Amino acid sequence: MTKKYDVLVVGGGPGGTPVAMALAAAQRRVLLVERGAGLGGTCLFEGCIPSKILYESAQRLRAIRRAAEFGLCLSPGEPHIDWQAIVARKDAVLRQRAQWALDRAQTIPALDVRFGAVALLNQRRALLKPASGEPYEVEFASAIIATGSKSVRPAVLGSGLARMITSEQVFDLEYLPRSLVVVGAGPVGVELSQIFAAFGVRVTLLEAGLSILGQVDEEIARMLEVRMLHQGVSLVLDARVTRICHAGGGAFVQYRDTAGAAHEAYGEYVLEVTGREACTEELGLENTAVRYDRHGIRVNHVLETDEPGLYAVGDVVGQPMFAHWASAQSLVLAHYLLGQPVRFPEPAVNAAVIFSIPEIGIAGLTEGEARKAGHEIEVVRYDFSVDARAQVAGHADGLLKVVYERGTHRVLGVHALGEGIASIMGEAALAVGAGITMEALALIIHPHPTLSESFALAAHLVPTSVFIP
Numbered sequence: 001m002t003k004k005y006d007v008l009v010v011g012g013g014p015g016g017t018p019v020a021m022a023l024a025a026a027q028r029r030v031l032l033v034e035r036g037a038g039l040g041g042t043c044l045f046e047g048c049i050p051s052k053i054l055y056e057s058a059q060r061l062r063a064i065r066r067a068a069e070f071g072l073c074l075s076p077g078e079p080h081i082d083w084q085a086i087v088a089r090k091d092a093v094l095r096q097r098a099q100w101a102l103d104r105a106q107t108i109p110a111l112d113v114r115f116g117a118v119a120l121l122n123q124r125r126a127l128l129k130p131a132s133g134e135p136y137e138v139e140f141a142s143a144i145i146a147t148g149s150k151s152v153r154p155a156v157l158g159s160g161l162a163r164m165i166t167s168e169q170v171f172d173l174e175y176l177p178r179s180l181v182v183v184g185a186g187p188v189g190v191e192l193s194q195i196f197a198a199f200g201v202r203v204t205l206l207e208a209g210l211s212i213l214g215q216v217d218e219e220i221a222r223m224l225e226v227r228m229l230h231q232g233v234s235l236v237l238d239a240r241v242t243r244i245c246h247a248g249g250g251a252f253v254q255y256r257d258t259a260g261a262a263h264e265a266y267g268e269y270v271l272e273v274t275g276r277e278a279c280t281e282e283l284g285l286e287n288t289a290v291r292y293d294r295h296g297i298r299v300n301h302v303l304e305t306d307e308p309g310l311y312a313v314g315d316v317v318g319q320p321m322f323a324h325w326a327s328a329q330s331l332v333l334a335h336y337l338l339g340q341p342v343r344f345p346e347p348a349v350n351a352a353v354i355f356s357i358p359e360i361g362i363a364g365l366t367e368g369e370a371r372k373a374g375h376e377i378e379v380v381r382y383d384f385s386v387d388a389r390a391q392v393a394g395h396a397d398g399l400l401k402v403v404y405e406r407g408t409h410r411v412l413g414v415h416a417l418g419e420g421i422a423s424i425m426g427e428a429a430l431a432v433g434a435g436i437t438m439e440a441l442a443l444i445i446h447p448h449p450t451l452s453e454s455f456a457l458a459a460h461l462v463p464t465s466v467f468i469p
C-alpha cells in the first residue's frame with residue numbers, strides 16, 4: 001500500500017530537520033527520511049560538533065601549558081593526552097545530542113521519522129527502502145531535498161590509499177598519529193591542523209593557493225598564518241599535490257610549487273580536506289526535472305528546484321556551507337510553505353566563526369566584497385592588544401575590523417581574529433543584519449570587561465561617532 005504525505009523531507013541534518021519539524025508542528029503530514037543512524041547530519045556526526053569537541057580539548061591543553069603564567073603551579077612535566085578518552089567523550093556527546101534530536105522529533109505526532117534510503121520515482125512518488133523491512137512507495141504533494149555534502153577526493157595519483165583520510169574518518173582515528181599531512185587550508189584544514197599541532201602532532205599543511213582561507217579578509221588570514229607558524233604548523237603555500245605514496249607506516253605527499261620545483265612531506269596519515277560536493281547520488285533526481293551538478297542543486301530565490309513542488313536546502317544547494325545557514329534556510333522555507341510572509345537569508349548578512357587558534361569571526365561583507373557590491377566604505381580597526389578583557393585573559397592579541405558605509409555609517413561587515421571572539425559574533429551578526437549605524441553601536445552600553453566592548457570601542461574610533469544627547 002502507498003503511504004501518503006503532504007511533504008517528504010530527505011536528510012535529517014540541520015537543513016532537513018527544522019523544516020520537517022516546523023511543518024509537522026503546523027499539522028502537515030511529514031515524512032522525514034535519514035539514511036544515517038540518527039538525526040543530526042554531518043554537523044553532529046562528522047563536522048561542527050566533533051571538531052569543536054577536539055578543539056575544546058586542544059584549548060584546555062594550551063591553557064594548562066600556560067598555567068604558571070597565571071600563578072598556578074601544576075606538577076612539572078608535559079600533560080599526557082589520552083586520545084581514546086577524547087574520542088569517548090566525543091561519542092558520548094554525539095549520542096546524547098542524537099537521542100535528544102530524535103526525542104524532540106517524536107513529540108510531534110504528524111512527523112514520521114524513518115531511517116533508510118529514499119529514491120524519487122517522479123515528482124510526486126518515491127521508493128523508501130527502510131533500514132529494516134520491505135521497501136514501499138510513498139506519495140507526497142511536495143518534497144525537500146536536504147542531503148548535504150561530502151568530502152571531495154581529489155584526482156591525485158595515489159589518492160584513496162589506506163593512510164589517506166577525510167574529515168569523515170579523522171574523528172575516529174584509533175590512535176593519535178605522530179605526524180599528519182593536511183591537504184587544503186580551508187576552514188576545516190586550518191582548524192584540524194591547529195588542533196592536532198596543539199596535541200603535539202607534527203603537522204604539515206599544504207595549500208595550493210597563495211594564502212589560507214580564501215574567503216576570509218586577507219589581512220586577518222595573513223595574521224593567522226603567522227600564528228600557525230608560531231604554533232608549530234608547517235604551513236606550505238603554493239603547494240600543488242602531484243602524487244601520494246605509502247611508505248613506512250605512513251605516506252609521502254609529493255607536491256610542486258609554481259616554479260615547478262618538486263618537494264615532499266611525510267605523515268603517518270594524510271588528511272584530505274580540499275572541498276565538499278553536493279550529495280545528489282542515488283536520489284532518483286534523474287526521474288525529475290531537477291537540475292544539478294557536483295556543486296549543488298539549482299534553486300530559485302525561494303529554494304524551489306527546476307521541478308515545481310521540489311525544494312532543496314543546506315549544503316546540497318552549494319555555498320555557503322554552514323550548519324546555521326542550512327537551519328536558517330530550512331526554517332524560512334517552512335514559513336514560506338505555510339503561506340507566511342518571509343525573507344530568505346542573504347549571504348551578505350551571513351555570519352560564521354572559523355575555530356582556528358585564535359578564532360576568526362566573520363559577519364557580512366569584507367572590504368573587497370563591499371566595494372564589489374558598489375558600496376563606498378570606511379573601515380575602523382580595533383586592536384585587541386589594548387583590550388581589557390583580552391589582557392586579563394592573557395590573549396592580548398588580535399584585530400577587529402568594522403566595515404561601514406561612508407555616507408550612512410551603516411555596519412556592512414565585521415571581521416575579527418582573537419581568542420574568544422566566537423562569543424561576540426552573534427552581536428556582529430545582529431549589527432550587520434539589522435543594518436545599525438556606528439553611532440547606534442557606540443551608544444549601546446556594553447558590559448565591562450568583556451570582549452563585546454570592542455564593538456563599542458571600535459565605533460568610538462569613527463570621527464563623527466559622537467554621543468547624541
Ligand SMILES: Cc1cc2nc3c(=O)[nH]c(=O)nc-3n(C[C@H](O)[C@H](O)[C@H](O)COP(=O)(O)OP(=O)(O)OC[C@H]3O[C@@H](n4cnc5c(N)ncnc54)[C@H](O)[C@@H]3O)c2cc1C
Binds near residue numbers: 047188283321
Ligand atoms: C569537519 C567539519 C567541521 C564543520 N564545522 C562547522 C562549524 O563549526 N560550524 C558550521 O556552521 N558548520 C560547520 N560545518 C559544516 C556543516 O556541518 C554543514 O554545513 C551542515 O551540516 C549542513 O547541513 P545539511 O543539513 O545541509 O547537510 P548534512 O548535515 O550533511 O545532513 C544531510 C543529511 O542527509 C542524509 N542523507 C544524504 N543522502 C541521503 C539520502 N539519499 N537519503 C536519506 N538521507 C540522506 C545524510 O546522512 C545527512 O544526515 C563543518 C563541516 C565539517 C565537514
